[in-house]
Amino acid sequence: MQQRRIGDQTVSAIGLGAMPLSTKDDRPAPEDAQAVVHAALDAGVTLVDTADAYARDEAEFGHNESLVAAALASYGGDTSSVLVATKGGHTRRGSDWELDGSPSYLRRACEDSLRRLGVDAIGLYQYHRPDPGTPWEDSMGALRQLADDGLVRMVGISNADIAQIDVARSIVGPALASVQNQFSPGWRFSADELAHCAAHGLAFIPWSPFGGVTAAGSLSSTAPAFAEVAGKLGVSVYRVTLAWHLAQSDVVVPIPGASRPSSIQDSAAATDLQLTAEQLARLSA
Numbered sequence: 001m002q003q004r005r006i007g008d009q010t011v012s013a014i015g016l017g018a019m020p021l022s023t024k025d026d027r028p029a030p031e032d033a034q035a036v037v038h039a040a041l042d043a044g045v046t047l048v049d050t051a052d053a054y055a056r057d058e059a060e061f062g063h064n065e066s067l068v069a070a071a072l073a074s075y076g077g078d079t080s081s082v083l084v085a086t087k088g089g090h091t092r093r094g095s096d097w098e099l100d101g102s103p104s105y106l107r108r109a110c111e112d113s114l115r116r117l118g119v120d121a122i123g124l125y126q127y128h129r130p131d132p133g134t135p136w137e138d139s140m141g142a143l144r145q146l147a148d149d150g151l152v153r154m155v156g157i158s159n160a161d162i163a164q165i166d167v168a169r170s171i172v173g174p175a176l177a178s179v180q181n182q183f184s185p186g187w188r189f190s191a192d193e194l195a196h197c198a199a200h201g202l203a204f205i206p207w208s209p210f211g212g213v214t215a216a217g218s219l220s221s222t223a224p225a226f227a228e229v230a231g232k233l234g235v236s237v238y239r240v241t242l243a244w245h246l247a248q249s250d251v252v253v254p255i256p257g258a259s260r261p262s263s264i265q266d267s268a269a270a271t272d273l274q275l276t277a278e279q280l281a282r283l284s285a
C-alpha cells in the first residue's frame with residue numbers, strides 16, 4: 001500500500017470513510033460493520049475517517065466513533081499506526097444536521113469524542129463545517145487551544161475555502177495538518193483549495209470521492225470517461241476514480257466510504273494503479 005503524510009504521521013494513501021456504517025439506510029449490523037473496518041485494516045488502510053455526528057439521529061450521536069473504537073479494539077492485529085480522524089462542530093436535532101462552532105461547544109464535543117474513542121489525545125481533530133453563527137477566527141482559536149492543551153495531536157478543517165484555510169494556518173499554526181473538502185469526478189469545485197493545500201504542505205482529504213453514498217452506485221453512468229478507462233484496464237470505475245484522485249497531488253488522501261468489506265478491499269487496491277498521462281488527460285477533460 002502506497003503511503004502519504006498527514007502532518008507528522010505516515011498513513012495509507014487510501015483511508016476508510018466510516019460514515020456509511022452509521023448513516024446508510026440499510027447500514028450493516030454492528031458485527032458486520034466491524035468486519036468492514038477489519039477488512040480495511042487487513043488491506044493496509046491506516047486512516048479511518050469518522051465524526052461524532054455520524055449517526056442516524058440525535059439519539060445515537062457518537063454512533064460511528066463508538067463503532068470505530070470497538071472495531072479497533074476487537075482487531076487481532078497491531079493498530080498502533082492507525083490514525084483515527086474525527087470531527088466536531090456538527091450537531092443533530094432529531095435527524096436534521098445543525099452547526100455549532102462555538103469554542104465552548106467544540107471543547108465539550110472534543111472531550112466527548114476522546115471518551116468515545118478511548119484515547120488520551122485525538123490523532124486528527126477536524127472542524128466539520130463553518131458555522132455562520134460563530135466567527136471563523138473563534139472556532140480556529142478553539143482548535144488551537146485543544147492542540148495546545150494536548151487534547152488533539154493534529155487539527156484539520158473541513159468544507160473550508162482558501163481564505164478560511166489561510167486564517168486557520170495563521171491561528172492554528174503548525175498543528176494544522178489537513179483540509180477535507182468534497183472532490184469527485186462530478187464535483188471539482190475544490191480544485192483551487194487542493195492546489196492551495198499542495199502549496200502549503202497540508203494534506204487534502206477529498207470527501208465523497210464517488211459523489212456520496214447514493215450517487216456512488218451510478219458512478220459508471222455519471223462519469224463515463226472513468227468507466228471507459230476502467231473497462232480498458234479491467235478494474236472497477238471506483239479504483240480508477242481513486243487513482244485519479246491520488247494523481248492530483250502527493251498531498252491527496254481520499255477516504256472512500258464503505259459498508260461492505262469488498263468495497264474497501266477494491267478501493268484500497270487503487271494505490272497500485274498508475275494511470276498514464278494520456279488517461280489522466282482524458283479524465284481531467
Ligand SMILES: NC(=O)c1ccc[n+]([C@@H]2O[C@H](COP(=O)([O-])OP(=O)(O)OC[C@H]3O[C@@H](n4cnc5c(N)ncnc54)[C@H](OP(=O)(O)O)[C@@H]3O)[C@@H](O)[C@H]2O)c1
Binds near residue numbers: 236
Ligand atoms: N467532511 C464532510 O463534510 C463529509 C461529508 C460527507 C462525507 N464525508 C466523509 O467522506 C467519506 C466518503 O464519502 P461518502 O461515504 O459520503 O461517499 P463515497 O465515498 O463517495 O461513496 C460511498 C459509497 O461508495 C460505495 N463504494 C465504495 N468503494 C466501492 C468500490 N470499490 N466498489 C463499489 N462500491 C464502492 C460504497 O458502497 P457500500 O456501502 O455498498 O460498500 C459506499 O456506500 C465518508 O464516509 C465520510 O467519512 C465527509
